[in-house]
Amino acid sequence: MKERIWSLVSELVWRMRRGPCLAVLTLHRVGPNQPIRPDAVARMFAYLRRHFRMMLPSQWTEALSEPSAMITIDDGHEDAHEIIYPLARREGVPLVICVPTDYFLRDRWLWFDRLNWAIAQCAGKAQVRVGGETFSPDHRPSVVAFKMHVKSLPPADRDGIVAELLGIVGREPPTVMPKEYRPVPREAMRGMLATGTVELCAHSVTHPVMTRLDDAALREELTRGRAELEAFSGRPVVAFCYPHGQSGTFDDRTQAAVAQAGYRVAFTSVPGVNRPGSTDPLRLKRVHVHPRLSMLTRELAGLGGWRRRRAGAE
Template sequence: MFHSGLWAVFARRRLGDQAVVLTYHRVIDEQRRPRPDSNPGIIVSADTFDMQMRALRDHLNPVSLADFHAHVEHGKPLPPKSCLVTFDDGWLDNYEVAFPILQKYKIPAVVFIPLDYIDNNIMFWQEEMLMWLTTLLSAGDADSLQRLASLLNKHESAASITIHDIRAHVVAMKDSSDDVITEALQSLRQELGKNGEPAHYNRYLNWQQVKEMRTAGIDFASHALSHRILCRMSDERCREELQQSRTLLEQQLGEPVRAIAYPNGDHDERVMRKTREAGYTLAFATTSGLYSQADEPLSIPRMNVHENNSRDKALFLCATINLL
């Protein structure tokens, strides 16, 4: 479709009155860094990201958060084939790897940051749990594998456990309560962390890096405080996550913050109502699709980008306009 010219025809038609919002998480230079403990579905390699930003510059019209906000709230027209680049979570690699590439191609972007993780050394529970469980797998001895099998409820097949089994276990844990997840992590830390953490690359931005990127034109917005799912919280806790994250970010940046990306994309009518009450006028989800001005501004769809759905230019550009 791309090489025949049909992509350009579809792009004009599909994006005539719509915009595409792309979701990135991690951009990894794997030749320089140890492999991170993140799901492959949130990782793009540095070379792939460079290709993608060049493709956006050449074939679409990247816009800033301010431009997108003016379009959504005030009806200001966007250029044809508009695209907004977003990052969730505020990973350190956004600064070390993605930021120079964005500057290279002069691509505006917005990073949604969970305030509890900025400028400290804690990890998301998914990455930490996968890190500890992978440590047992890497040890390879019978006792470690048997302990891992017990944790994964695979008692009869300890020797055949793979990284895919561990990833599946972590994904399944997403349905558990916060208390269950916290207890499981504390147990792993006590059992396996006696000699410190294994080497990893699961860190987040600090405020100096945030402010440097902001000075260079990268926008920042809220991703709540704890990155826990808002739908599962009490009214009071949900309100606190929404309001305090916005207040703290405004204090650090010295400018209004009116946009948020829901942690994990999860939201419902209650969360949307509280998001509006907390002063946000834009809220980004993880549902796939294109955005038109008739859509709900507190449930903006986005296209998730990762290595497997975007490894070459044609595939990436087809994915951006929801053709795959």
């Protein structure tokens, strides 16, 4: 009942506030065993197609004249091709796939997937102590807090903790990634790009926290990540997606480097909808896809900030 009321309120507010905007949706993993299931994605795509003009980064213009939306998929795991793409084709919506090139082009494990793999090997242990931190592998909030801590560290310290944890596990992740960790196969990506309904977005080379890099490493991640995708696809890559993306993972220095590298738009993970006049194209906000469509429509109607503040106060 509460859900139904929120859907109606969101719909009403949406109609009242309807105007030029850019909503950028964020998807990561989708699957029957993931928090975001295929049927939730199908409902979201149908909703977006009804209410927004769907865009790709190459069509970006600051002179937005109507409610517009992009759908971004971060990292490019195989489900982007196997699950999300068929749903997008069915609903006629375009997709932006953000891929780190070490992962996509060289089949190297994403650092956080190595961490996820190591944590999965610890299942059944009551507690694990690593890098001065303790977490409970079977307790999701504890694992989430541990992963947030590891993510906040400079790359060398972060990799040190992952190595220490792998030492505790007693083995390295397999060289050939298990299916659940694999990127979209390159031939499959070529096929999707050829339809013109999918664009690649640069997402660095190694998926670091950009603010943790020195100037030279920052430049390398921005320019090589882009050049390698352009060489792969034969098309210009105009968008950059900040790895991790929350506030603190980008700043004025990283933004200047993004501009200097020639990107026209950059996506963060700061929640919100972008409106003309108050939108910086190199710091675009995004809306995380939620398992419940009513939560998503609330964000799109601009009621998400109120919900988050209320949740924070509770």
